[in-house]
Amino acid sequence: MKTRSLIQPTVAVALVALLLGIPFWLVIATAGKAQGEALDPNLTPPSQWQLFQNFSDVIQQGRMVPGLLGSLFIMVISVAGVLVLGSMAAWVLGRRRGKVTAFIYALAISGIVLPPAVVTIVLLLRQLGLAGTSAGMIGVYMGMYLSTVIFFVTGFVRTIPVELEEAARVDGAGPLKVFLRIILPLLGPTLATATILICLYVWNDVFYALFVVGGRLDMLPLNLYQVASSGLHLQNWHLIFAYIILMSLPLLVTFMVMQRKIIAGITSGAVK
Template identity: 45%
Template sequence: MRAHTRTWLRCGLLGLFAVPWIGIPLWMLLVNSFKSQGDSSVLSLDLPTNWDLVQNYRTVIDRGSYVTGLTNSLLVAVPTILAVLLFGSMAAWSYARSSSRSLRVAYYCTTLSVVLPPAIIPTVYVLTQLGLNGSRLGYLLTITGTRLGVVVFLATGFIRTLPVDFEEAAAIDGAGKWQIYWRMILPLLSPVLVTASVMLIISVWNDFFFALFLLQGPGRSTLPLTLFQFASTSTHGVAWNLVFAHVVLSSLPLLVAYAFLQRRVLSGLTEGGVTG
């Protein structure tokens, strides 16, 4: 059997495996967002008998605080992702080029944030003492701190594979630390940072846990919070058609971001996973 035939066979088998886990839930989400409330209460895979597509999505936008949630999510996600990429890549460069034991300990502590559960009570206490509890700034700082580990882990492993000679030559020519980082390290890290960006977009955009405790007032709710509030306000059961429509609209920015970044995700993830 030829190599390309085996490749197509593996892709076909993976596609068949993915259909029940990805295709069916996605179809259920879309088709039920087009139905009336009565039809969607059955949660079937059938096509709608009565198409309420425009009405459902218009209701979500008008009554589901979608625009408010979208605005707040963008105000949190964009600066958070930029800050995490900037400070995370800076820290990764320091960790990768230093032999200090204290920085090695700091590296392991930073990367542990990827797997450790969030400590909400100490976080609320610290933000209260700083006068930031319930504010958008306090939430932004918390999300930034808890997401740094992803960028540090990916970027540190990649930088360790890069030769130091170019940095030393630039330093001999008179380049400062900032110039070396900005003109040499950051461009080389671009595939890794693209991969980290996709992971951060998904993580930050879908965050519900911290948003529930740290954001106060409906005017500051992000999309996951507006979805929760919209789904829990009904007194006659959950209107699944509207909930699914809200989920579709909330996921659209993620799909747009992934469409722009997906070409470089796999290469960046492979390069960032090298720990030599």
């Protein structure tokens, strides 16, 4: 029994390491090669590592700094807006009962199932004069992922005792103060999980950004698409993979720093 109990987790860890390690090594090895070696991406290590040189070339030629600033600007505002509006809407929907509330809740989370109509979005933004602007892109992301936050938060709000809010109202707190002082701090674990998911979606999005803003704004995924599709870099797989590594680093570091806090928060919330 002891041997069997050791074999199963060992095999599981080995499979996960292979599934994650092989693609990761392919990206690192290709990004560290010269152009000639990287023409046919494979798992063989480079004859001479030039990873940092490729990083330098990508930063200079791929407009990474403007793309980083543009992506951060759009992502931070979009995520902050979605979390605030979604959590406030979820608080109201979680506290009220009735057929009308149930219908509004179903309508609010329908965005998770129903795909956005890209053509309609682009035409609407053109009518509003927001096509190709950061405000239009932020509005699209907030509309797309508001359903996700409402879905995550509403169920958690229903587990919070109503007595906490009633006690705050007895002390003279208004609705906004009750939400900011009582509800919002308790939503930390849920909002942290939603933040990570939405940041991943927004940071790596190419499809909607390409249609909404095209090449009129600097964003990392769009700049990567332009680098990968331009004639100058069409066969420069070493630069493309180097760009992918640099683009993924901010989210990777953020997740590594926050994962313990997220897990600890979720666990404490479950125990309570």
